[in-house]
Amino acid sequence: MDNHFFIDEPNLHxxxxxxxxxxxxxxxxxxxxxxxxxxxxxxxxxGCKATAEIQSIQKNSLSLxxxxxxxxxxxxxxxxxxxxxxxxxxxxxxxxEKAVELGATTIxxxxxxxxxxxRIKEDRLESIIQSAFKQSGRWWKPGLIIKNDLKSVLFExxxxxxxxxxxxxxxxxxxxxxxxxxxxxxxxxxxxxxxxVELIRQAGGELISLGxxxxxxxxxxxxxxxxxxxx
Amino acid sequence: MDNHFFIDEPNLHxxxxxxxxxxxxxxxxxxxxxxxxxxxxxxxxxGCKATAEIQSIQKNSLSLxxxxxxxxxxxxxxxxxxxxxxxxxxxxxxxxEKAVELGATTIxxxxxxxxxxxRIKEDRLESIIQSAFKQSGRWWKPGLIIKNDLKSVLFExxxxxxxxxxxxxxxxxxxxxxxxxxxxxxxxxxxxxxxxVELIRQAGGELISLGxxxxxxxxxxxxxxxxxxxx
Numbered sequence: 001m002d003n004h005f006f007i008d009e010p011n012l013h014x015x016x017x018x019x020x021x022x023x024x025x026x027x028x029x030x031x032x033x034x035x036x037x038x039x040x041x042x043x044x045x046x047g048c049k050a051t052a053e054i055q056s057i058q059k060n061s062l063s064l065x066x067x068x069x070x071x072x073x074x075x076x077x078x079x080x081x082x083x084x085x086x087x088x089x090x091x092x093x094x095x096x097e098k099a100v101e102l103g104a105t106t107i108x109x110x111x112x113x114x115x116x117x118x119r120i121k122e123d124r125l126e127s128i129i130q131s132a133f134k135q136s137g138r139w140w141k142p143g144l145i146i147k148n149d150l151k152s153v154l155f156e157x158x159x160x161x162x163x164x165x166x167x168x169x170x171x172x173x174x175x176x177x178x179x180x181x182x183x184x185x186x187x188x189x190x191x192x193x194x195x196x197v198e199l200i201r202q203a204g205g206e207l208i209s210l211g212x213x214x215x216x217x218x219x220x221x222x223x224x225x226x227x228x229x230x231x
Numbered sequence: 232m233d234n235h236f237f238i239d240e241p242n243l244h245x246x247x248x249x250x251x252x253x254x255x256x257x258x259x260x261x262x263x264x265x266x267x268x269x270x271x272x273x274x275x276x277x278g279c280k281a282t283a284e285i286q287s288i289q290k291n292s293l294s295l296x297x298x299x300x301x302x303x304x305x306x307x308x309x310x311x312x313x314x315x316x317x318x319x320x321x322x323x324x325x326x327x328e329k330a331v332e333l334g335a336t337t338i339x340x341x342x343x344x345x346x347x348x349x350r351i352k353e354d355r356l357e358s359i360i361q362s363a364f365k366q367s368g369r370w371w372k373p374g375l376i377i378k379n380d381l382k383s384v385l386f387e388x389x390x391x392x393x394x395x396x397x398x399x400x401x402x403x404x405x406x407x408x409x410x411x412x413x414x415x416x417x418x419x420x421x422x423x424x425x426x427x428v429e430l431i432r433q434a435g436g437e438l439i440s441l442g443x444x445x446x447x448x449x450x451x452x453x454x455x456x457x458x459x460x461x462x
Contacts, residue, residue, distance in 0.1 A: 094325070101450045103442065137445040173461045211334060211460035214368040219332045219453065226457035229442035230404045 004041045004049075004134045006141075012044040013071055018052065021061040029057050040064065045133060045141025047072045072139040077231045078105045078181040080160060081224075082153045084112030084188035085120065086217050093128055095186075095218035100132035100142055102225035104184075108156065110147040113193035120146060150185075150196050154203050157183045162205030165220050167191060169209040182228065186220045235272045235280075235365045237372075243275040244300055249283065252292040260288050271295065276364060276372025278303045303370040308462045309336045309412040311391060312455075313384045315343030315419035316351065317448050324359055326417075326449035331363035331373055333456035335415075339387065341378040344424035351377060381416075381427050385434050388414045393436030396451050398422060400440040413459065417451045 005024045012018065020028065020042065028034045034054060042050045042064070048071055052064035081104040086092045099107055107129065109120065126144060133141045147153050154162065160183040163176065168191075176182070185192075185200070192200075197207065210223045236255045243249065251259065251273065259265045265285060273281045273295070279302055283295035312335040317323045330338055338360070340351065356375060364372040378384050385393065391414040394407065407413070416423075416431070423431075428438065441454045 090321075098450050098453070101444055101446050102454060103444055135445065135447070171461070209460075210457075213332055213334055214366065215332050216366070219329050222329070222450065222453040223333060223457040223460065226441075226454040229440075229454065230402070 003039075004043055006130050006134055007042045007044050009042075009044050010046055012042060012046075012048040012050055012066075013069055016066055017055075018042065018050075018064050018066065019061050020064060025061045028054075028062060034062075039067070042066075043134060043139075045130075045139075047074060047139050049139065074140050075105070076180055077228075078160065079103055079225065079228055079231065080106040080108055080157050080181075080183045081221065082108045082110060082150075082157070082183055082185040083221060084150075084186065084192070084217070085109050085115040085118060086188045087116040087118045088189075091216065091218045093125070095221040096125060097128055097132045098218065098222045099225060100129055100138070101136045102222060102229070103138070104142050104225060105140070106143045106145060108145040108147060108153055110153050111149055112188050113150075113196055114190035115188045122146065150192075150199055153183070153185075154199065154205075157181070162200060162203055163224075164192065164197070164200045164205055164207050165210050165224050166197065166207040167209075167214060169207040171209045171212045174206065174208040176228070180231075182231075184224050184228075186217060186224060189217055234270075235274055237361050237365055238273045238275050240273075240275050241277055243273060243277075243279040243281050243297075244302055247297055248286075249273065249281075249295050249297065250292050251295060256292045259285075259293060265293075270298070273297075274365060274370075276361075278305060278370050280370065305371050306336070307411055308459075309391065310334055310456065310459055310462065311337040311339055311388050311412075311414045312452065313339045313341060313381075313388075313414055313416040314452060315381075315417065315423070315448070316340050316346040316349060317419045318347040318349045319420075322447065322449045324356070326452040327356055328359050328363045329449065329453045330456060331360055331369070332367045333453060333460070334369070335373050335456060336371070337374045337376060339376040339378060339384055341384050342380055343419050344381075344427055345421035346419045353377065381423075381430055384414070384416075385430065385436075388412070393431060393434055394439050394455075395423065395428070395431045395436055396441050396455050397428065397438040398440075398445060400438040402440045402443045405437065405439040407459070411462075413462075415455050415459075417448060417455060420448055 050069040161179040164185040281300040392410040395416040
């Protein structure tokens, strides 16, 4: 998707002229050496992709004229990934990248009881999400939310079907309900605490198995989301 | 699985005394500072886990006496991952690590038509497999095979049900057969060539979709294997 550029412009579907600035503009002009007259695909992560012609190139921005656009409704289903924060950065970032590719509609990170203390670089995560979003060809970019604990996550997504991956659950396939809004929970390395499991039970959530093997956090994220490829 | 050590000893289930050598021995004595009298879990990747007591520690090896052992039959199903070689090393290695966690019984790498030329470091891949194997708690370590092209892969696993992940396939869930031997094919970045797709069709294989989004190779590997968590 070398030709796709992210633009933070909710009104992309109505505008005739737009400015592309920042890193995306520099990438287009400096790295890909796009020139006046070249066409770019702009995506705004809110259901609009536009083909736009470069009108002029400034130092840190491009002026573009929209030629055509295509719109796509937000998908009906909600797949919220609730992920306990893990410290190992490459695995954590990998999990987030993969969650975008596999169709998570919101990524909600939280301090799980077994999460090790670490500083979340929200800007960096946002840029990983943006890049995976462009790469995956999706129309709606997943949102990023950060919460202090599992309780706050459950409160935020109170109307969702709650499914928690848990390795102590008996190894057997599960049958999800037909509910379109799902909160899929994956713990940090070390898993969820007893208290967190109890919280899920009280909230009417379900513990589910992801097979007989012990999975790392990022693998559990992907395996869990991969159960809902067509929802 | 800090206490698990891999030992390349097919007769672990019959021996009373064994030597642990190389990196695993150094890890036990130097990094984890195990001493005479301490217990280790030895796994041989062929269905045997043994509890063994350290009798003596040499510079590069440990002498151990087996105290007890547990055996597990090889699982009936075969999940062979056939993976087109990709050049980006971290993504390639990640795919292999995850395939082990998710239960692939053999990992068969091959030069796909769109694979970029690169040198395969078999030793390094073997060590990734070993480490993921220990971490995942599996009993049988997946084998590693390298082939020159897709045709040779099909020949090697001629009696398997062939499922090829393909993004041009219509987006719809697929229903696998009940056949216990599966060859799951994932192409390199750039996907399979027309010729390769034709080869699969001729071999009676099936093209399957992994959903509407464009997936990177390593994501497709995990998403595909995650369809068979309980097989």
